Amino acid sequence: MNTMDVAIIGGGPAGLSAALMLGRARKQTVVIDEGRPRNAVTHEAHGFLTRDGISPGELKRIAKEQLSVYPSVTQLEDTVVSITGEDGSFLLETAAGTKITSRKLLFAVGMKDRKLDIPGLIEVYGKSAFVCPYCDGWELRDKQLVVINRGATLMHFAPLLSGWTNRFIVCTNGPDELSEAEREDLRSHHIPLYETPIRAIVSKEGMVSRVELEDGTGIPCEGIFFKPELVPGTDLPQTLGCRLTDMGIMEVDEFGKSSVPGIYAAGDISSFMQQAIFAAASGAKAGAMINGELNQEAWRSVG
Numbered sequence: 232m233n234t235m236d237v238a239i240i241g242g243g244p245a246g247l248s249a250a251l252m253l254g255r256a257r258k259q260t261v262v263i264d265e266g267r268p269r270n271a272v273t274h275e276a277h278g279f280l281t282r283d284g285i286s287p288g289e290l291k292r293i294a295k296e297q298l299s300v301y302p303s304v305t306q307l308e309d310t311v312v313s314i315t316g317e318d319g320s321f322l323l324e325t326a327a328g329t330k331i332t333s334r335k336l337l338f339a340v341g342m343k344d345r346k347l348d349i350p351g352l353i354e355v356y357g358k359s360a361f362v363c364p365y366c367d368g369w370e371l372r373d374k375q376l377v378v379i380n381r382g383a384t385l386m387h388f389a390p391l392l393s394g395w396t397n398r399f400i401v402c403t404n405g406p407d408e409l410s411e412a413e414r415e416d417l418r419s420h421h422i423p424l425y426e427t428p429i430r431a432i433v434s435k436e437g438m439v440s441r442v443e444l445e446d447g448t449g450i451p452c453e454g455i456f457f458k459p460e461l462v463p464g465t466d467l468p469q470t471l472g473c474r475l476t477d478m479g480i481m482e483v484d485e486f487g488k489s490s491v492p493g494i495y496a497a498g499d500i501s502s503f504m505q506q507a508i509f510a511a512a513s514g515a516k517a518g519a520m521i522n523g524e525l526n527q528e529a530w531r532s533v534g
Contacts, residue, residue, distance in 0.1 A: 233305075235259045237521055238323055238333035240311050241464065242266075244507045245498025245514035246339030247294040252518030254301030258525060261331060262298075263323070265310040273357045277366050279508045290507065314467050318493025319528075334493070335521050338473075338481065339514060340464030341499040349379070349404065351432030352457070358437030360455035365506060368395035371454040375399070377442045379429070379457035382408035389422060392456060397421075400450055402442060404429045425450070463500055478503060487517030495521055 237253055239246045242264025253260040275284050282290055298304050309325040314336070316322045323331045347353045352360060361367040372395045380388050381403040392399060401407075401417065401424045409417075417424055427444040432455070434440060442450045463479060474482040474490040480503065481496040483489050489496055497517040498510035 233261065233329070233331045235261050235305075235331055235333040236525055237261075237335045237337060238263065238311075238321065238331055239337045239339055240323075240467070241339035241341060241498065241500070242291070242295075242306070243339060243341055243498060243510060244290070244294070245341070245500075245510040245517075246337070247291065247298065248511040248514030249337055249339060249497055249518035249521070250298055250304050250306075250514075251294070251301075252515050253522055254298060254304040256518075256522040257303055258522055259303050259305075261305040261307055261333070263307045263309055263311055263325065263331075266308050273366075276507045277369065278506055279511075287507070311465070311467065314471060318491075321493065334525065336471075336494045337487075337514075337517055337521060338465070338468055338489075338494070338496040338500050339498045339510075341510075342461040342480075342505070343464050345460035345462060349429050349432060349457075351434060352455075355432060355434045355437055355439045355455065359434065359439045359453070360432070360457060362457060362459050363505065364392050364395055364456065368392070371456075372396055373398065374453040375451065376454045376456060377402055377439075377450055377452040379404055379455060381405070381458075384458055385409070386413050386416070388456070388458070389417065389420075393420070399456075400452070401425070402427075402429055402444070402450070468494070468496070468500075486520040487513060488520065 236258040237260045239249055239262045242262045246262055250260050250262045273287050276287050277283055309327050311323050312326050313324045314321055319334050321333045321336055374396055376399040378399050378401045401422055403426050405428055407426050427446045430443045430445045432439055432442055439455055468481055472491050476482050481489055481501045483496050483501045487495045487497050495517045497513040499505045
């Protein structure tokens with residue numbers, strides 16, 4: 232049985248950043264990561280100061296290499312399948328049968344994409360189809376794009392994207408879920424809207440050339456932004472009683488503390504700001520808060 236101060240489930244920017252903070256604070260920490268990140272389709276990470284344009288894989292390699300300096304940090308490639316216990320004494324079991332006890336938990340598992348059900352979308356995802364203009368809008372600036380989105384999120388996304396390009400067409404892939412006032416808002420900004428379902432996305436070597444609708448309409452484009460359908464990377468927080476928001480992410484306070492004592496969350500599992508730099512920052516903050524909580528408990532236990 233391995234005994235740890237902190238078990239971190241998930242080894243992306245959030246989990247690794249938390250591990251660095253905890254390792255430097257001399258806390259026995261294990262990072263358990265299954266090695267299947269959502270950003271595996273991404274060739275370059277952007278907006279990360281000093282690392283703009285780095286591949287997510289290289290960013291992770293550097294982080295893991297730097298963590299290896301700290302003997303209190305253990306890195307384990309495995310999947311946590313069950314967690315029981317409570318604050319101060321959690322018991323984790325992995326798919327490989329490893330059992331770990333830990334005083335605190337940090338979920339940094341991120342989110343996962345539901346199956347991409349538009350034919351041809353998986354072939355362009357991460358190459359010419361993206362989800363975040365902060366990450367990839369610069370590369371698609373002033374280009375002719377198709378936005379696959381609908382409803383309230385579309386009316387948030389369209390003004391946001393206009394900072395990079397005003398040359399885009401909206402495909403809602405079914406009913407647009409908009410009010411007449413919202414449709415008029417799009418028309419006033421000269422943004423065409425198509426509700427006809429998408430038949431296929433046509434591309435070559437990952438570069439989109441057009442979006443074909445079921446009625447035969449072809450829409451030429453040089454890139455796509457689409458709204459992903461996301462689910463948490465694990466349902467373990469729910470089994471432990473952690474509350475989720477209406478968006479399906481873990482409910483945490485400003486320091487990453489969940490609704491259950493001893494359990495924290497960082498990164499995409501706890502934020503709608505899904506960028507590597509935000510994840511890393513939230514991981515560092517959660518790591519510091521966990522360390523402070525452990526130190527306070529140790530301080531109070533004396534005498």
